[in-house]
Amino acid sequence: MGKGRGSRRAETHDKELGDAVARAQQGDEAAFSTAYRIVHPSLLGYLRGLVGDDAEDVASDAWLEVARDLGRFRGDGAGFRAWTATIARHRAMDHLRRIRSRPRGTALESELTGLPSPRDTAAEAFETVSTRQALALIAQLPRQQAEAVLLQTVIGLDGPAAARVLGKRPGAVRSATHRGLRRLERYLASLPRGGVTDSDSSSLGDSR
Template structure:
């Protein structure tokens, strides 16, 4: 996902620059590039309410795009930050976390900077990987999702989360190690509930 996102950053940057000048067609182009991974990211945070939260985020993006300064990669980070803020607001209102996510994105072919990430995400089906990610503590899940779904690098993910790059790297590492342990437990037939087995039914 990170590589694919980066490949489209030049096109995205050009569209955003025109959109800042009021070009509606260019804004539509930017939306079509950014929205699918952004929606998937929100599904990882708020579950079935992702569409509503995304709508709120895009209203804010459309309102403030004239103030945005940056390239395509910067726009991806900026929109992710807005979406995350709207997701946090939503979760505060409903007073709970989502019970799971149904992200529709192929994680199995992601370029990896860590052996653990590659082993975990390439060893299970997409549905199983996403079900496992949904079980992580929120900060760990956010770090993994920002880098694998939105395609942000470490510094950009740190800006979105308002923390240090080292903290994001640590959270992602802990999350991936936890995914590895849960996958090992699943394969060993450990303490996994019947509902977990159904959710993780795609594990190979």
Template sequence: MGKERGDRRAHVHDTELGDAVARAQQGDDTAFSRAYRIVHPPLLGFLRGLVGDDAEDVASDAWLEIARDIGRFRGDGAGFRAWTASIARNRAIDHLRRLKSRPRATCLEHDLAEMPARQDTAQEALEAVSTQQALALIARLPRQQAEAVLLRTVIGLDGVTAARVLGKRPGAVRSAAHRGLKRLEKHLAPLRGQGRVTDSAPHALGGAR
């Protein structure tokens, strides 16, 4: 299913990433470059969904902080993805505040015991459109839903870790991701009908590794 494929893509390099981060913390510049090449593409996709064309600038700020503070990081490859996503999100929020164009917040999220099973439908549909199309559609979601979907599908975080990044309860993040994916299904339906869904699927939505 779509979610399983996304999870495999998100985690396939976590062992390699964890090793690269450990060596980078010892001052190995080549290892830091490898960690950057693994993490940067999905991180940039995440930022494009938050700040659009300013993503490159915000990513640069985030990587300056990541490089400065990498010695303080404790964890594995998956943990590093979450840590870098949290830094990038904070830089994006700062950027939006400076522009005084922070997206309108959604209503208070309701906690759910568990996410409904049909999350796969929209995720599979997202894999059938171009990366640019997918990120543009996600960017149209209310902010909390966009963040939840981006962290789950682009960064590849599980619900608990995504909730930690967002400072929310896991149930609230599951609810936001589910509602966001349901909205995306509605946006994708006309594209499918008009034949605008492409085959240049972005297994790249999660970023080239």
């Protein structure tokens, strides 16, 4: 399976993240701050795709749980990203249940989606838009397609890890994501020439 830019970027930090988490589990507060610095921007971007303007509050709840249960975590840097994403997703779903809302409308897809080859034209086009624009486009996808795209392009998880976070089987990852990215390609094609202008010029994997 191909890797998007967010996934490649996350992998470059995995060793540093794994080392920081191990030290944090021994009580090193500075190491926990390092882990937070590495993970939080992408985690916040993921939550913005789920709960919109409430992302900061949900992220705070998630990090409180991460800090509380850190001693129970077992794994490396990539595993920590998946673990924190799982916690954040649970807190986001709790939040949405409380407000009797949904992160996005339309029918739910029955299978997990994943990312196709990095040469896929939709994936390449998607990586050219800014963070805010990308999140707005993802919000138009069916909910589970949107979550899977967020987990892989923002958090940087691979297909199997995203499947575990969502509690879904990974078998239909490639074909379902192909449909989702084709939707995004059509959305991008419908934008005015030059796309939507906003003050955030960062790419999706650099969510702040």
